[in-house]
Amino acid sequence: MKLLLLGGTGQLGREIFLHAGPGLSIVAPTRRDLDLVRPETIDSYVAAQDVDVIVNAAAYTAVDKAESERDLAFVLNAEVPGRLAAAAAAKGIPLVHVSTDYVFDGIKGAPYRPTDPVAPLGVYGASKEAGEKAVRATSGRAVILRTAWVYGPFGGNFMKTMLRLGRERDVLRVVDDQRGTPTASADLAAASLAIAVRLVNDPGDHGGTFHFTNAGETTWCGFARAIFDLAGSRLARRPDVLAITTAEYPTPARRPADSRLDCDATIARYHISQPDWRTALASTLDRILERTI
Numbered sequence: 001m002k003l004l005l006l007g008g009t010g011q012l013g014r015e016i017f018l019h020a021g022p023g024l025s026i027v028a029p030t031r032r033d034l035d036l037v038r039p040e041t042i043d044s045y046v047a048a049q050d051v052d053v054i055v056n057a058a059a060y061t062a063v064d065k066a067e068s069e070r071d072l073a074f075v076l077n078a079e080v081p082g083r084l085a086a087a088a089a090a091k092g093i094p095l096v097h098v099s100t101d102y103v104f105d106g107i108k109g110a111p112y113r114p115t116d117p118v119a120p121l122g123v124y125g126a127s128k129e130a131g132e133k134a135v136r137a138t139s140g141r142a143v144i145l146r147t148a149w150v151y152g153p154f155g156g157n158f159m160k161t162m163l164r165l166g167r168e169r170d171v172l173r174v175v176d177d178q179r180g181t182p183t184a185s186a187d188l189a190a191a192s193l194a195i196a197v198r199l200v201n202d203p204g205d206h207g208g209t210f211h212f213t214n215a216g217e218t219t220w221c222g223f224a225r226a227i228f229d230l231a232g233s234r235l236a237r238r239p240d241v242l243a244i245t246t247a248e249y250p251t252p253a254r255r256p257a258d259s260r261l262d263c264d265a266t267i268a269r270y271h272i273s274q275p276d277w278r279t280a281l282a283s284t285l286d287r288i289l290e291r292t293i
């Protein structure tokens with residue numbers, strides 16, 4: 001099976017390479033091969049590839065910066081997925097497109113189901129919502145896979161920011177009133193690949209919108225504390241993690257207060273393993289701190 005991977009240099013993309021089994025070959029254009037800020041080049045690039053499925057892990061992911069780079073965020077997160085979905089449909093191959101919990105406003109007070117109405121609070125979320133709509137507007141088979149709070153050994157993420165700040169400061173102030181579920185890039189990569197393989201092998205699977213995160217829930221503060229608890233004596237020093245409110249940590253972009261995602265339909269349909277977020281965090285820290293990646 002041949003997979004075209006967009007965003008192969010990102011935190012999810014690099015993990016997808018590690019999780020690809022022997023029967024899977026991956027074509028992953030870099031920015032130099034296919035610069036997505038020129039989305040008009042996508043059609044001919046995709047048309048020329050001999051592949052069975054496309055996974056789109058490319059995106060504009062700088063949540064705060066997106067507030068002042070709206071046009072760029074919309075090109076990468078809305079126009080690119082639309083073009084990819086159209087190019088995939090023209091070839092008759094399926095698409096897995098990755099989206100985000102930030103399409104929700106976070107006021108539901110319970111885990112969001114895939115069918116719940118979206119109401120993004122910031123430009124990043126709005127651009128991802130527009131990407132979802134563009135994918136749905138094409139006639140092809142596509143899975144829109146929403147995930148949340150992704151972290152892992154590659155690229156920038158909250159876990160790596162905490163480990164860095166923990167080396168630099170005695171006290172970290174972290175918001176304790178935004179709930180969600182951290183998702184290890186390794187588990188998300190496995191889920192994305194399982195869905196891609198299923199779409200190729202089962203032409204009767206028409207896709208749809210699905211959610212995948214690790215199991216359980218916490219806050220960003222709970223996540224930060226777990227990082228230092230689980231890293232334990234493997235870190236030279238351990239900062240205090242002080243719980244603060246969102247109002248005490250002003251940011252350019254508003255974020256949802258409770259963006260837990262209900263993943264039941266995804267697990268039932270695709271038989272994906274969904275480890276608890278603490279278990280997944282412990283494994284990820286082992287990989288990083290014991291340099292087994």
Ligand SMILES: NC(=O)C1=CN([C@@H]2O[C@H](COP(=O)(O)OP(=O)(O)OC[C@H]3O[C@@H](n4cnc5c(N)ncnc54)[C@H](OP(=O)(O)O)[C@@H]3O)[C@@H](O)[C@H]2O)C=CC1
Pocket residue numbers: 006007008009010011012013030031034035036037056057058059060061076098099100101128146147148149150151155156157
């Ligand atoms: N990170 C998170 O917490 C979450 C992420 N998601 C979604 O998951 C998906 C994967 O995210 P993640 O792996 O964290 O993202 P990263 O920011 O780590 O990676 C983004 C990827 O997109 C590529 N890219 C960006 N701009 C261009 C461009 N102009 N041309 C070609 N490639 C480009 C990057 O390439 P380059 O290396 O050259 O910059 C990189 O490979 C995204 O759809 C994101 O919205 C959803 C929920 C949470």
Ligand SMILES: Cc1cn([C@H]2C[C@H](O)[C@@H](COP(=O)(O)OP(=O)(O)O[C@H]3O[C@@H](C)C(=O)[C@@H](O)[C@H]3O)O2)c(=O)[nH]c1=O
Pocket residue numbers: 061062063064100101102147148149150157158161165172173174175178220249251255
């Ligand atoms: C670094 C830091 C952040 N925070 C807060 C800010 C914010 O509310 C929350 C998370 O911070 P970050 O900016 O690292 O994470 P953020 O960029 O909001 O992460 C999001 O990325 C995009 C791509 C997604 O799709 C989302 O699912 C989510 O993972 O923690 C603190 O309270 N203290 C700190 O020291």
